[in-house]
Amino acid sequence: MERETLLSLLTGEISLWPYLEEARRLREEHFGRRVETCAIVNAKSGRCPSDCRFCAQSAHWKTRAPEYPLLSEDELLRAAEAATRAGIDRFSLVTSGVRPSSGELERLARVVERVRREFPGLKLCASLGQLSLPELEMLRAAGLSRYHHNLETAESFYPRICSHQRWRDRYETALRVKEAGLSLCCGGIFGLGESEEEILELAETLAELSPDSVPVNFLHPIPGTPLERARYLTPLKCLAILVALRLKLPRTQIRVCGGREYNLRELQVFVPLICDALMVGNYLTTRGRRLSDDRQMILDLGYTSGLKA
Numbered sequence: 457m458e459r460e461t462l463l464s465l466l467t468g469e470i471s472l473w474p475y476l477e478e479a480r481r482l483r484e485e486h487f488g489r490r491v492e493t494c495a496i497v498n499a500k501s502g503r504c505p506s507d508c509r510f511c512a513q514s515a516h517w518k519t520r521a522p523e524y525p526l527l528s529e530d531e532l533l534r535a536a537e538a539a540t541r542a543g544i545d546r547f548s549l550v551t552s553g554v555r556p557s558s559g560e561l562e563r564l565a566r567v568v569e570r571v572r573r574e575f576p577g578l579k580l581c582a583s584l585g586q587l588s589l590p591e592l593e594m595l596r597a598a599g600l601s602r603y604h605h606n607l608e609t610a611e612s613f614y615p616r617i618c619s620h621q622r623w624r625d626r627y628e629t630a631l632r633v634k635e636a637g638l639s640l641c642c643g644g645i646f647g648l649g650e651s652e653e654e655i656l657e658l659a660e661t662l663a664e665l666s667p668d669s670v671p672v673n674f675l676h677p678i679p680g681t682p683l684e685r686a687r688y689l690t691p692l693k694c695l696a697i698l699v700a701l702r703l704k705l706p707r708t709q710i711r712v713c714g715g716r717e718y719n720l721r722e723l724q725v726f727v728p729l730i731c732d733a734l735m736v737g738n739y740l741t742t743r744g745r746r747l748s749d750d751r752q753m754i755l756d757l758g759y760t761s762g763l764k765a
Contacts, residue, residue: 457703459656465700466652472696479702480729486707487732491754491761494546494581494711495737497535500526500560504552506620508608510648510686512678512741513552519680521741526551526560532567533574540575542737542747543764547571548581548604550740554621555585565598572599581641586621586629592636602639604671605629610657613650630665640667641711646697647675647689647719655697659704669733670708672698674715676742691723698730714739728759736763 464470502523503515512521532549539547549564556564564584571580582595583604592603607626608614614623633640642665644658662670674694677684694716701710711733716724727734738744751763 462659462700462703463652463656465703466655466696468692468696472692472699475699475703476695476726476730479699482702482706483730483732487709489759490732491728491759492545492709492711492733493543493736493750493761493763494548494579494733495539495542495544496548496550496583496735496740497527497532498522498552498740499532499549499564500524500551500553500556501740502552504554506554506618508618508621509682510617510645510675510678512681514681517681519678519741521678526556526563529563529567529570533570536571536575536578536580540578541764543762544578544736545762546579546581546602548583550583550604551585552740553585555587561587561591561594565594568595568598568600583641586625587632589632589636592632592638596636596638600638602641602668603633603636604641604669605633606642606644606671606673607658607661608644609646609648609650610654611661612657613648613654617648627661627665630667639669640665641669641671642667643669643671643673643711643713645673645675645714646694647686647715648683649686649688656700656704659701662701662708663704666708668709669711670701670705671711671713671735672701672731673713674719676715676718678741689719691720694719695723695726695730698727702730709733711735714742717745718742725753725757728754728757 507516512519581602710731713735
């Protein structure tokens with residue numbers, strides 16, 4: 457797809473609907489009619505030293521986000537068991553902070569080993585920050601199959617969003633994930649005030665990086681954060697972003713995550729037509745939809761998932 461066409465799609469200069477149909481065709485050509493689902497557990501919450509302007513867990517902002525240390529192994533196993541019972545395909549361990557301590561990482565590696573042993577059908581992921589190559593290799597040896605680390609936004613826009621972590625460090629972490637032999641899940645968050653050019657810049661970077669999965673988040677403004685009054689998105693703009701990503705990344709799994717309920721509202725029904733994966737249940741600090749509602753939406757479209765009634 458020509459760059460100018462994608463830019464015109466994002467700016468609204470051309471009609472979305474013919475391109476949505478093309479996105480649907482590509483989605484079904486490469487991924488069939490199944491929707492993969494994933495769920496996360498907020499394994500360690502709050503007090504992050506980074507200053508991401510959208511994040512409720514940053515220690516720099518006064519929000520009502522929960523704060524607690526790393527959950528116990530048994531608590532994390534119970535969350536994995538719940539995901540298995542619900543028929544969810546993937547389960548991810550997520551921690552706040554730039555990186556876990558060595559003791560926290562050892563505990564998480566033990567959890568990975570136990571999940572692989574006790575729930576062998578559950579695909580296991582983790583999002584633990586900027587790990588070194590030996591640390592990533594340790595998690596892979598423990599049984600982890602995929603690692604998530606977002607770029608968040610375009611490199612050119614990133615300094616307006618975060619100063620504590622460098623964009624280049626995020627990018628290099630993603631490269632290390634691939635070097636460690638893990639599947640890479642890498643995307644970003646939209647609605648931060650970035651331009652259409654910057655949306656396309658991020659899409660082009662992701663195409664170069666070639667992750668297996670691209671998670672797409674839409675900003676859900678949180679009171680107390682610098683972006684609490686941000687209102688840059690409409691349901692149609694969200695769909696245009698998803699269509700542009702599918703056209704740019706036709707063979708890459710695109711996973712719609714946080715903020716879809718808040719931003720897409722009644723247009724959520726179009727998401728499985730474009731994207732082959734959904735994060736379901738609750739997010740890190742905001743609530744998601746009932747699993748039964750997502751299951752019914754998928755069935756009503758004539759698609760399938762592993763979600764149980």
